[in-house]
Amino acid sequence: GQQLNQSPQSMFIQEGEDVSMNCTSSSIFNTWLWYKQEPGEGPVLLIALYKAGELTSNGRLTAQFGITRKDSFLNISASIPSDVGIYFCAGHVQTGTASKLTFGTGTRLQVTL
């Protein structure tokens, strides 16, 4: 099955630094979503994007829906230790009753003090 290409695969940054990660696809999506997963837990929704070119913020997080509808970006400003986790992008497709997400491979973020 298709998976989205997410980069970087992992990042080691210092507390206070800004973080950028992106997700690309060969297919067009109508919705892009970003999730965070911490060890032993399920993914938690961070941001949902519905329009090409849309820029949406959630606290220190900012995400953009690429104008080609084939990519999306997530930025985290002034990172803190609790930002540690794996970040997944997901693109949504709906065909009739089939409403599905395709997930990226994840970016593992480590924050050092």
Added chain:
Amino acid sequence: DAGITQSPRHKVTETGTPVTLRCHQTENHRYMYWYRQDPGHGLRLIHYSYGVKDTDKGEVSDGYSVSRSKTEDFLLTLESATSSQTSVYFCATATGTSGGPQEQYFGPGTRLTVT
């Protein structure tokens, strides 16, 4: 938080035995999903349901079956567990409103080990 619970949270079973995992939601969401998560593969869709008794296959459905007899419950059955089905299984739900929000909300996961 869509009020999603999964049971059991951990299970160890032997090869060849049937296993059923349960997902329960309290949000009256139309859509429910089962995913498995493995290192190097991310989240992969096993089966999903778009209503009571309405289900369809995902990308890795072989060896799995599902049932949804009421809105709040979605069961995943491994008909004859194999070691390749050792994984973490996540349930998710979505409102499924046409033209509406497409967010999926995830449960806490079930860690299954097949020995």
